[in-house]
Amino acid sequence: MRVETNTKLVRRNKKITQYLFYLSFGVLIVGLLIGFRPNPDPASPDFALSLIVQALVLPVAVVLSLTSVRMTNQWLRKPRPEYAIRDALKGIHKKSVLYNYYHSPARHVLISPQGVFAMVTRFQEGSYVANGDKLERVGGVGVLRFLRGDNIGKPYEDAQRAAAHIQELLNPIAPDLEVQPLVVFVDPRARLQVHDPLVPVLHTDDKIEPNLRDYLRNLAQQKQKVTEEQPSKKKGKQKQQEPTYVIPPDEIENIASAFEDSTLPEKAKKKPVSEYDE
Numbered sequence: 181m182r183v184e185t186n187t188k189l190v191r192r193n194k195k196i197t198q199y200l201f202y203l204s205f206g207v208l209i210v211g212l213l214i215g216f217r218p219n220p221d222p223a224s225p226d227f228a229l230s231l232i233v234q235a236l237v238l239p240v241a242v243v244l245s246l247t248s249v250r251m252t253n254q255w256l257r258k259p260r261p262e263y264a265i266r267d268a269l270k271g272i273h274k275k276s277v278l279y280n281y282y283h284s285p286a287r288h289v290l291i292s293p294q295g296v297f298a299m300v301t302r303f304q305e306g307s308y309v310a311n312g313d314k315l316e317r318v319g320g321v322g323v324l325r326f327l328r329g330d331n332i333g334k335p336y337e338d339a340q341r342a343a344a345h346i347q348e349l350l351n352p353i354a355p356d357l358e359v360q361p362l363v364v365f366v367d368p369r370a371r372l373q374v375h376d377p378l379v380p381v382l383h384t385d386d387k388i389e390p391n392l393r394d395y396l397r398n399l400a401q402q403k404q405k406v407t408e409e410q411p412s413k414k415k416g417k418q419k420q421q422e423p424t425y426v427i428p429p430d431e432i433e434n435i436a437s438a439f440e441d442s443t444l445p446e447k448a449k450k451k452p453v454s455e456y457d458e
Contacts, residue, residue: 186281197251204244211237261301264366268384268392277436286342293425294399298342305369310377335363353438
């Protein structure tokens with residue numbers, strides 16, 4: 181499998197996250213120093229300025245801290261989604277291509293014989309129930325989840341929006357291909373109970389059900405089974421068939437190349453950062 185990752189974006193956002201952490205910590209210290217200093221004389225010209233500063237420091241510190249926590253979860257927290265998805269896809273067809281962080285809001289896009297997939301990830305741990313159009317966490321305190329930036333948000337809407345975006349980009353290249361949305365959990369401590377979800381909800385860990393690797397394998401097997409069950413005039417034992425794919429493997433590179441030419445930045449097209457996993 182070929183992997184293309186926007187490492188420039190990843191490095192930049194990691195640096196921003198680190199700067200935000202130090203900035204929020206610094207603002208909190210300034211707030212404490214201001215809080216402990218003696219109040220100026222009300223007749224002093226600095227009195228009004230002191231009140232304004234005291235009123236602003238705490239809200240600014242809270243906003244910076246919450247933003248820092250959310251960016252830390254997104255760009256520094258391990259396991260990193262791009263690595264977890266890559267490891268989950270080991271053994272998939274070698275001509276498949278995975279794109280990371282190039283096509284926001286679709287952070288991860290897979291072009292494989294099983295089809296084209298737009299994936300959104302969730303880093304959260306804990307237990308979740310996906311039933312129909314609802315995906316909810318079981319247990320936990322809401323306030324603590326908010327402070328930790330641990331709310332799951334609206335994964336179905338995010339995945340559908342990501343798929344629609346990639347569909348729009350792909351239509352001029354391969355209008356017959358339908359982009360499929362996926363919600364993927366990357367933390368091995370997450371536990372999923374899935375009952376006919378609106379969007380497939382999967383795990384990167386192949387020891388946890390349902391998982392990404394088995395889902396993709398089952399897609400090809402199901403399509404092959406439908407093909408084999410179609411009426412045939414030939415009698416007797418049928419010859420073992422190759423897996424039936426949505427995209428013929430020989431066409432993947434052509435589709436991927438056209439997709440890159442129309443969507444990747446110029447620098448990425450000249451010098452893509454690639455990994456190969458046979």
